[in-house]
Amino acid sequence: MRPRTGLAVRAGAAAVMSILSCLASTPARAHDVSFSYADLHWKKSEIELRVTVHRDDAATVLGIAAPESLMDAAFLAGKCDALSHGLLPGLRLQGDGAAIALRLERAAVKPERRSVSLVYAASLARPVAHLRLDARLFPANPQHQTFVNVYAGERLVRQDVLTATRSATEVYAGGATGLLAVLRTFVGAGIHHIFTGPDHILFIVGLLLLGGGLGRVLRVATAFTVAHSITLAIAALGLVHVSGRIVEPLIALSIVYVGFENLRRRGAEADWRMRVAFAFGLVHGFGFASVLQEFRLPREALAASLLGFNLGVEVGQAWIVLSVMPVLGALRRWAPRLAPAAVAACSWGIILAGGWWFFQRVLTRA
Amino acid sequence: MACMKAHATCPWVLAIAAGLFVQFLAPSAFAHQYWLAPSRYQVGVGQVAEIGAVAGTGFRGERKPWSPLLCVRFVARTSRMLDLTRAASPGDLAWARFAPSDAGGAMLGYESTFTPIELSAAKFDAYLKEEGLLAALAARTRGGASRPGRERYRRCAKAWLAGNDPSRATIPLGLPLEIVPEAVPGSGADLRLKVLWMGKPVVRALVKAWRSPIGATNAPADPEARDSTAVVWTGTTDAGGEVAVPVTRPGEWLVSVVHMEPCRDPAEADWESTWASITFERPADRSAASR
Numbered sequence: 001m002r003p004r005t006g007l008a009v010r011a012g013a014a015a016v017m018s019i020l021s022c023l024a025s026t027p028a029r030a031h032d033v034s035f036s037y038a039d040l041h042w043k044k045s046e047i048e049l050r051v052t053v054h055r056d057d058a059a060t061v062l063g064i065a066a067p068e069s070l071m072d073a074a075f076l077a078g079k080c081d082a083l084s085h086g087l088l089p090g091l092r093l094q095g096d097g098a099a100i101a102l103r104l105e106r107a108a109v110k111p112e113r114r115s116v117s118l119v120y121a122a123s124l125a126r127p128v129a130h131l132r133l134d135a136r137l138f139p140a141n142p143q144h145q146t147f148v149n150v151y152a153g154e155r156l157v158r159q160d161v162l163t164a165t166r167s168a169t170e171v172y173a174g175g176a177t178g179l180l181a182v183l184r185t186f187v188g189a190g191i192h193h194i195f196t197g198p199d200h201i202l203f204i205v206g207l208l209l210l211g212g213g214l215g216r217v218l219r220v221a222t223a224f225t226v227a228h229s230i231t232l233a234i235a236a237l238g239l240v241h242v243s244g245r246i247v248e249p250l251i252a253l254s255i256v257y258v259g260f261e262n263l264r265r266r267g268a269e270a271d272w273r274m275r276v277a278f279a280f281g282l283v284h285g286f287g288f289a290s291v292l293q294e295f296r297l298p299r300e301a302l303a304a305s306l307l308g309f310n311l312g313v314e315v316g317q318a319w320i321v322l323s324v325m326p327v328l329g330a331l332r333r334w335a336p337r338l339a340p341a342a343v344a345a346c347s348w349g350i351i352l353a354g355g356w357w358f359f360q361r362v363l364t365r366a
Numbered sequence: 367m368a369c370m371k372a373h374a375t376c377p378w379v380l381a382i383a384a385g386l387f388v389q390f391l392a393p394s395a396f397a398h399q400y401w402l403a404p405s406r407y408q409v410g411v412g413q414v415a416e417i418g419a420v421a422g423t424g425f426r427g428e429r430k431p432w433s434p435l436l437c438v439r440f441v442a443r444t445s446r447m448l449d450l451t452r453a454a455s456p457g458d459l460a461w462a463r464f465a466p467s468d469a470g471g472a473m474l475g476y477e478s479t480f481t482p483i484e485l486s487a488a489k490f491d492a493y494l495k496e497e498g499l500l501a502a503l504a505a506r507t508r509g510g511a512s513r514p515g516r517e518r519y520r521r522c523a524k525a526w527l528a529g530n531d532p533s534r535a536t537i538p539l540g541l542p543l544e545i546v547p548e549a550v551p552g553s554g555a556d557l558r559l560k561v562l563w564m565g566k567p568v569v570r571a572l573v574k575a576w577r578s579p580i581g582a583t584n585a586p587a588d589p590e591a592r593d594s595t596a597v598v599w600t601g602t603t604d605a606g607g608e609v610a611v612p613v614t615r616p617g618e619w620l621v622s623v624v625h626m627e628p629c630r631d632p633a634e635a636d637w638e639s640t641w642a643s644i645t646f647e648r649p650a651d652r653s654a655a656s657r
Binding site for chain 1: 428430433434435436455456457459481
């Protein structure tokens, strides 16, 4: 009799579960906004990652009809490996660029959030300076958001929201190793941006076309650097925001302007370039800032990342100056008659390119 | 023995039958209301109310975490307009902790971004019917094909924290779809209100109201733990976009309306809906509503 009674009780419980499941079922959730949490505790030699997901999302992963059943610790304990197996493909942790293996430690019920938590741990063979967490836990739901909290010891160092379109967050350690990692990343980003942004290259080349002595060229380059550093800093710190709709066409116009000035003032003293470099440098700085914002400046290393990016831009700029100046110098020395025509041709090329970008940016951003 | 077997099997059959029964009886799954849920509506100077948001049906639901990515604005009209987004932390269920500086009251307002969703044709049509979105339903019917409902939706929720300055309650916050009271909510047996879409009155909009009792502690019941309740009143706005909601009994009230239009971005969706709500308390002692 007892087994039969037990069966009946279990069946009764299943009946209740089924009713509850249907009451709570929300087919619209298929693409509704759902949320999860990733709390990462970063210590010197180990990492703990607590992933908390809503029971409805967990039930979808597990293919079970009654999400409420996951609020039972014993039931969850039996399912946590399968749940982890379903979630881990969407979860990736890297330290200094190398994958960190996560091992499931335990599962916990969070009834107040109608959620379940999986707690992972990882041992670090050596301290890492840079962590990257990729979380796309429910790829079938493009609306899903994961709230990330990163703690260094007891201190909350990073909060982020990861989505289908931006699914990774990066955080840097404190101290010298963290600083070096920040500089490495952001100097590289600055150099990369200069060399993949032909508009900045053309602007600088345009300023150099009229030539001049080393001192004059240095003054022009410095004016540009000082100006874009100012606006890059104030925009990156969120003190001023200028829309890309305004900045990007203005950058294109700055190139057109420099091209025309080169044609107009060929015979004149070239000191106007310093003023132009400074004025338009302010505009280009806002352009650099929009790139930097895509990186999401690490709040824990704001100054270092800003400095690193700016340094990268300067390195790229210096590279262009050092490449272009000898060529122009050689041209003037070996083909003095040809040089003015070459400068004019290059100026027209710069005007056309800037004009094209201007219309393209105005039209595509309308 | 046969009887024993029947007893053991019956609950499973019952479970499935009951589940299906409830499923069919349940209101359209999409028709999830969304409202701002303060921890209390009567907040004196020096007291603090926690503000959160809830999505659910029957004035019962689940608290939603704060997401900056979903927020267009989250404000409070007091003696001046306050931006509450600065106080909110991503993932927190308590979006803000609000401590009034005077007795004038505060109108809280939240506007979300759009979220795309796709429903089967049957579910989408049922939801249009349920929310009185007859123009959209007629347009779909004219279209002939029973295509899935490709929609994007957003929320425009308000909550009134009781006070004695009617202007804070009656001046629109400027939400795309907004329920604007014409008097201090909860201060009279009828609450006359206006429904505005982009600042203009909405004619023949279906307005619904729910009520949940407030206990002796003067705090609304936990929206996740309370019993769900049926709609206590429905009405339609007149030519001026106005309607009078009979706020007959003390308690926490939710008034809601939905507006739907063809989507401005056809690549994302065919329709876009905006869900507006306002929550307030009608205290047992009516004078408390306009303290």
